[in-house]
Structure formats: C-alpha cells, structure tokens
Amino acid sequence: MSKFKSIDSYIPKKEYELLPFKFDHFDDKRCIITNMVGEYLLLNNNDLYSLINKKISSDSSIFSSLRSKHFIRYEGENSPLELLALKYRTRLSKLVNFTNLHVFVVTLRCDHSCPYCQVSRQSEDKNQFDMTYEMADKALDFVFKSPNPAIKIEFQGGEPLLNFPMVQYIVEQAEFRNKSENRNLQFVIATTLSLLTDEILEFCRDHSVMLSSSLDGPQDLHNANRPRPSKNSHQLFEDGLNKARAVLGYDRVSALMTTTDKSLSRVRDIIDEYVRLGFNSVFLRALSPYGFAIKTKRYMMYDVDRWLKFFKEGLDYIIFLNKSGIPFVEVYSALILKKMLTSDDPGFVDLMNPAGAGIAAIVFNYDGYVYASDESRMLAEMGDFKFRLGNILTQSYEDIIFSDQLLDALEDSFTLSVPMCSDCAFEPYCGAEPVFHYAVYKDMVGRKPESAFCKKNMSIYKHLITLMENDEETKSIFLRWATQC
Ligand code: SF4
Structure with a gap:
C-alpha cells in the first residue's frame, strides 16, 4: 500500500x-x-x-x-x-521611515552655462545666492527630526564646489550631531568635477563623501550640452573622474546624463563613452520640463515618441552588450524591473505612490525656503511657488511637513484614486508625479491620455515585458538588474 x-x-x-x-x-x-x-x-x-x-x-x-x-x-x-x-x-515599508534624502542647495552659482539647466544658475561672483550658516544649522535641525534611521545629505547647486566651505561646515556639523543620533549618514556632492582640488578630494575621502557627476556622452556632445568659456567641460570631467577615483575609490563617483536634441541620434556613442570610462550603468533620462529647459524651449525640441525611440534603441544596445559579456545596466529600466520582478520598491521619487515629493526627498534652498522636491524648487525659480512648503528660518518641522502644500499634493495625486490610473493595469509600477503634471498641465493629476509622463512610462512598461516574453536570456539579464539595483 x-x-x-x-x-x-x-x-x-x-x-x-x-x-x-x-x-x-x-x-x-x-x-x-x-x-x-x-x-x-x-x-x-x-x-x-x-x-x-x-x-x-x-x-x-x-x-x-x-x-x-x-x-x-x-x-x-x-x-x-x-x-x-x-x-x-x-x-x-519605505514609507514608514519617512524622508531619507535631504538636498542642500548651497549655492546657485555655477561655472557652466548649460542651455537645459534645471536651475536658474547665477554667475560665479554672485555671493548673495549662497546658503548662510544660520540656514544650514536650521536645516540640520530639520534633517535630524526625520525618523529615518538612514539619512542621505546631498549637496546641489549651481555648482556646490563654489561654496565648498559651506559643504565642509554641514558635513562636520552633521557628523557631530550624529555622534548622539547614530543614524546611517551618507553624503553626496552633485558636481561637474570641474573645480575639484586635492584639498576637496582629501576632505571627501576623510568624510566618506561620494561624488555624483554628469556625463552627456563623447567629448563633442558633452561640450555642446555643457558649455564653459574654455570649451573643456569634458576634459575637466575626465581629469576629475580619474583623480577622484584614485583618491576616493573607483565606485565612489557616479554619473548622470541628460538627453538633448543633439543626443537623440547618438545613443550608442553615449553608452560607449560610459563603457570607455569604466561605468557599469547609464540612466537614460529625458529633459525635465523645468527651469532653463522650459525657458529656452529646449524641452519642446523633442517629443515623447522621439525620446522613446532613443530609449529603446539604447536599451537594445545595452542588452546586446550584456549578451556579449559586458555587464552594463540601464538604471531606469532596472528601477521599474525591481517593481515588476521583486516584492521590493526601489523608492525612486518619480515612480512612487503616494508621490515621493517631501516624503522621500526634501530640498533646502540657498535662501531658506523648503521645497517638496528638486523639481519644485526649479518651478519656484520660474516664479511658481505651488510646492514651496515653508521657510527653514521661521517655521518648524511640523509646520512644513503638515503644510497644505505638501498634504494636498500627496492626497490629490494618489494613483489609486485618480482617473485612469485607478483602473490602469500598470499602476503597480507607476508613480503619481504631481510636480511634473502641475509644471506641464497646471494640474497635479493631469489628463492621463494627454500626459507625456503616462505615455512614456506605459510604453516602457509594455516594452520591458515584451522583451522578457520574447527572449529568456533578456529575462535573466533583467532579473539580475532587478535584484542588484
Ligand atoms: S501608466 Fe498612466 S494611467 Fe497607468 S498608472 Fe501610470 S500614469 Fe496612470
């Protein structure tokens, strides 16, 4: 039996x-x-x-x-x-911990004059666009009120290295406070690397500061996208990269790219340049409809269909590289794949629901104003204060976090209740993005059939699934990306 x-x-x-x-x-x-x-x-x-x-x-x-x-x-x-x-x-689960990323805009001054710049940069000598010590202290009070056990402080500008004494002050003060707070504290400087000196690198090494930079592609494209008076932004980037890697460690410097109209026919060149310089990933990013990008009409110089063509061609090439034995990741795809193929959420601000504005990241501007996101302060630089949450000099943490500006944006854009998203099969992978929709359509929800955000993302979700369905090897590559990002 x-x-x-x-x-x-x-x-x-x-x-x-x-x-x-x-x-x-x-x-x-x-x-x-x-x-x-x-x-x-x-x-x-x-x-x-x-x-x-x-x-x-x-x-x-x-x-x-x-x-x-x-x-x-x-x-x-x-x-x-x-x-x-x-x-x-x-x-x-990431929502429980509340804000992790705290952005300090230590100056608006910059030595570059990129036409698509997302902030209203100022020339190098305008010191009135620098953060003061009083603001930095108040912002640090705010940072340590966040319940999050992990705190990331990112310095942005302009070019933050033009106000490096303020960066040093904030890092040292944060470390001092953290002796009793015991948070997992991380520092990042978003810099073009053009002004790096040995002293700056030594400070970064001694305080475990990472560098996040920008690389738009090969020399001609990078120099055209990121002009400097001496037309050498790519050379300065490459020199800075080599120096920084030697002092801080190979993986302590990352790079982001922005797609301009000049980039659209060059996606393979861009990826090849990232590979040549020893990066193992690229984030194929569209221009944001904020700041100088919209003022100079650069944002309108390509539509979402043209950008999708660029993105899909780039992704095909990256898959080809992986199949040829060169492990390389497209970061936006990896973030989405993590939502598709694992139970985790990467906490990427653009693809969060409720929106990541204010609760995943918050921005302290050089003038003391606090914004829900980097994009919100760019909108304010253009004269629209919809997402200005308060002022660090005069208002408390509670005033700012419970402000109507923040709570209304989160509540009104919640994807599970907004038209079309609430019924959309791709909603589990998507985000609310109230700032984008407000910036472009003057409405935090936006009509999704006309939304470039919706069109772009829905097309990418379908494309990623189609690629996985059609080819097992691509599926295993994607699975690797999803688990490592
Ligand atoms: S793909 Fe479009 S409709 Fe679907 S959830 Fe995203 S924004 Fe909403």
Missing part, C-alpha cells in the same frame, strides 16, 4: 475565487493582468474570459501561474491573502 494518497486527494474540490487584479489590452491577441504587489501575467483574450467566468481548469499551467502569483485562491483559503498582505507591506 502506498504511503501517500493519490495526487487528486491534495487538490481541493472547491471552486476558485478571484483575488483583486486589474487588466488591460497588451497587444492584438493578449491582455495583461496585474495585482497590487506587481505580479503580472499575459493571457490571451479567451483565457481572460475563462478566468473571470471561473472556467480555468485546475490542472492547466495557467491555473498554477494564477495561483502562484496570487490572482486566485480556493474558497476560504487564507494563505494567499496573507502572502499578498506581506508582499504589499514590504513594498510600502
């Missing part, structure tokens, strides 16, 4: 029930279904119909997939609900 009962004995005789999911057309033949924890499945239209009418056979492979991804459960079964709840809590 067999020790075990037959396999049939282990299959419940009950009917299955549907767990919450959303669905949408994916292509001519298939639909996509997703659930609140980001699991997805592509089904042909007939299978979707069968699923909803509870006609999927329990011995089919679709049935197993639906069960393992928590789209169905047997009547009365608790474990699928508990697993869903656990994964959902994990995805939202």
